[in-house]
Amino acid sequence: MQQYPGLRVTPLGENAPKLATRAAEIIETGAVLAGTDLKEGNEPFYTFQIDLPKRIRLNQMPLEVTVRDYAGEVIDIAASDHRAAFGLGGLRPYVKEWCKTTAWMILLTDWEPERDASLYEPAFEEILKHIAAACDKKPSLKASLRVAIVLTKCERGELWPCRLDPEEDLFKVRLPKTYALLKQLQRRLSGRLKFFACSSFGVLDDRYDPRPNRKFDSDNPEAKAYLQQKQVWRPYGLFSPIYWLSTGKTLYDESL
DSSP states (O other): TTSTTOOOEETTTTTTTHHHHHHHHHHHHHHOOOOEEEETTOOOOEEEEEEOOOTOOSSSSSSEEEOOOTTHHHHHHOSSOOOOGGGGGGGHHHHHHHSSEEEEEEOOOOOHHHHIIIIIIIHOOOOHHHHHHHHHHHHHHHHHHHHEEEEOOOSSTTTTTGGGIIIIIHHHHEEEHHHHHHHHHHHHHOEEEEEEBBBOOOOOEEEEEESEEEOOOOOOOOOOOOSOOGGGOOOOOSSHHHHHHHHOOOOOOOOO
């Protein structure tokens, strides 16, 4: 990308190149990416090599990141008292799989107060219970696990001014019940849980026109949001959680 000299994201393996091919269509035209099937074992793996601009990186080596993309409905499973209705064994099989790695990123897309009590609080209460049991059985997991909690879509006017301190101004204020549970997990992990805010679209101009840089095609109900002005695309915080999960270091420049 011309506006980010030195940034290079190289897809590796079988699935990542396909995703990379679709990336421009998704962000520029609102093309829809098929969601991950809610069936354990079907989640795709994506591997990327990320070279960050020298001006912002602390680690001189490129990052090689392998991620497994889980269905968002896993949060619903964790929050539901009727897990059998999903035809799955509840959250336990997922936690067993998650515990094979020591870096977890959890993306939250809703910040409305009703979602705090109805979805996120019961979900994280269940997740916290399973993590506690897993850490008790596997001390090495407790000693090394990092968890990044990311609130997405922060180009929205209600959230954009709060992005600079997401823990205090977003999670603590807008999701207080969930925040209290996450603080418990943070203490259990000796501080290795961090809060992040990100936006794939960014705003038109942070100083003079902080409207979201996105629009919707009302003539195409199947399409999602896409960039309003490609030439001023300024995403926010996309690499910060990845960098922290990979290195344990904070990337203070969140202009990417």
